[in-house]
Amino acid sequence: MTEFVDTAAEAVARVQDGSTVLLGGFGNAGQPMELIDALLESGTTGLTVVSNNAGQGDRGLALLIKERRVRKVICSFPRQSDSWHFDEAYRAGDIELELVPQGNLAERLRAAGAGIGAFFTPTGYGTTLAEGKETREIDGRHYVLEHPIRGDVALIKAHTADDAGNLLYRKTARNFGPVMATAAAHTVVQVQQRVPVGSIDPEHVVTPGIYVDTVTALGADPARPEGQPENHPQEAKHA
């Protein structure tokens, strides 16, 4: 059952020193900035973070890395033009990196959520990223065996949650959210708005409430003033 809490600080209380945290977002889109800020405040450290990137600029995950709260990153694309905090931590030997092709990252998270023990993927076969991994030829194609990635806690961002915890996302900010929600023992979501049960058409639910443990509604996002309603999901307009 989904619990609703008033503050991001309460929402991230489940994260402990040494936790594996699945962190939504592709770049800044879909990254749960307010939950990460609360995590910074909380002082939690020694984290393993699973995320597509390793932080951009001076926001979100980049700050967690700057503050040396992250022991290890499992991601596909750490190095970017503005990933200076990761770059510095990595060159200083302060952070461990497991590099995973993006599709394998997504599929390994899905496998964790779907109870799949391991799967054969063609991605990465014959490359250094598959070194040491089991391979197999199936019907003339070569595959690498990959295993699930499970999280203790997932921190993700969605747009709307109803009282049953059903989630709607917004545009390409959806990215890893729905998959990570299934892959963690406890899923925490920051949303812009909470709506009553019945406000979301059951045909449109992207993440069913069964995957959602804790929600905090932040209200209006300063980056998305109310003057842009046409960019919001349909249900949001009706609510």
Add this chain to the structure above:
Amino acid sequence: MTEFVDTAAEAVARVQDGSTVLLGGFGNAGQPMELIDALLESGTTGLTVVSNNAGQGDRGLALLIKERRVRKVICSFPRQSDSWHFDEAYRAGDIELELVPQGNLAERLRAAGAGIGAFFTPTGYGTTLAEGKETREIDGRHYVLEHPIRGDVALIKAHTADDAGNLLYRKTARNFGPVMATAAAHTVVQVQQRVPVGSIDPEHVVTPGIYVDTVTALGADPARPEGQPENHPQEAKHA
């Protein structure tokens, strides 16, 4: 790119003698009755049919089996109170049966669509349905290795298609449609209505047009008179 054809007969023209056909539906819900009727008319035979059930009563797949067009059924639940045509064909030795647990059936279809070579599933481990299959213990749990099921053609039912082939389904008639659409070389869909591009909110698309090759719009379904608009997807009402 999605092509639209006027009749169910044209829509099933891709199915050839000996084809493997993925047939949507859980019971009669989501079963593409009009496409199956056209397949009956076409005389195509020697089919391998992948479907959850093996036909109910005297409609759809049950009639294909009655007419001995189906050489083999891959399904999870053939025997039902009204599966008399399958029962008769099976007892007469006229049809081969591969029994697959329902979740493995769905996941094997998904694997075919997602380019996964094989996967370890806990379902069926230690049972007669896993006899002869490779097994493995991973993190203390036992799994069976299962392989993809691909179709030459998928025949499915959806509610609405836009001109780009994007699909909306209706309630539990969604079932196998979205998965089968990804798993066949050619996907054929019968829908109740076709709407212009732009009529479906991109957040609500269930099956993107990339998976949809041929669509035929049947118009009103006699089983769902227009007097019940509240049961239709939201976009259908707006179109």
Add this chain to the structure above:
Amino acid sequence: MSTENSTSTLSREDLARLVAADIAPGSYVNLGIGQPTKVSDHLRADQQVTLHTENGMLGMGPEAHGEDIDEELINAGKIPVTERPGASYFHQADSFAIMRGGHLDVCVLGAFQVSAAGDLANWSTGAPDAIPAVGGAMDLAIGAKQVFVMMSLFAKDGTPKIVADCTYPLTGLACVSRVYTDHGVFLVDHGEDGPSVTLREAHGMSPHEVADRLDFPLTLPAENG
């Protein structure tokens, strides 16, 4: 009806009521076809239980009647049902990911046999002339956090259906958590020292009488042990 030992056996209705009362508030639950379906009649609104049906829905409501019948809104038994506020629809692979991934709190199933190790046999009698059909049984057996079985303790010929080893074809290994029967409720503990079965309460016979009829070591309730 009490949950203590009683001198009369439990009816099917009693069993359904007992199972419903044992489901924790806020649980996500899948009720198997047949006897388990009756459990929904005894779930209280304040339990806020969400029902899953494996053909692609969370938030399933009661059976539909009359004008509410919609052949595109059915349960796993292909019975027309209704939709609760807060429901959601999803495709078959996503629906079974919910089960296989261990996201359901409780699954309630019928059975032919359960073993003392919690093995379940509920999909096939193994009769040589039978046409086999498995559906979602094997996924349900291994998927939920807790699997409750509802059945009679004895077959028509008087032999027990909780056994040392199943003789019917298996549905899943070491997957059953509890067995609700007319003669009592059995808890299966999957501990590190191996599985054990405890009788929580007996009905229609004494705990010792129950133990005498079974061919494996049964742990009796503390007050009788």
Add this chain to the structure above:
Amino acid sequence: MSTENSTSTLSREDLARLVAADIAPGSYVNLGIGQPTKVSDHLRADQQVTLHTENGMLGMGPEAHGEDIDEELINAGKIPVTERPGASYFHQADSFAIMRGGHLDVCVLGAFQVSAAGDLANWSTGAPDAIPAVGGAMDLAIGAKQVFVMMSLFAKDGTPKIVADCTYPLTGLACVSRVYTDHGVFLVDHGEDGPSVTLREAHGMSPHEVADRLDFPLTLPAENG
């Protein structure tokens, strides 16, 4: 610009135009970060090409400017983009299923090197002090029905970038279908008798001059063969 042999090399704009013209009408296409992005400028509306971006969208439109910029609508290069009518959004696992499952018709990528067997090296220079980053490169390489590479034929030091064997770390094996370069277009045939590379057209040098600069057997265009 013609698709026949010419005496001047192709500019990056020429290459983008050439690739765009070679994409079949109605195709689903993923354009990699960097040079391949330019291809979209040359796709005609009547080609009805649908663009995929691996961060979760089909039906991506051109780059967004001014008031249209929305930080939740970006492409794989994290550039704000727009939405075309008929677009759809999906999550990351579904997005990569589209690629891995072979549903895209064409993927256009940049490269450091391509081998005569169609091996692709485009994600890492292998420099010992570099911080590695792969993103979706390996998925894109093996996923699409056809993989087109856009790059210069020669490195700054004059060595060819189509080689017998890649010396840079590989992205994928035997995955490239065509290589579009300033000096010509190369078709990689993955036939049953092993791979072979054919020069479709040469620019800025003769077909024989191109062949002389490469360290593997190149099949020349029919009219020069």
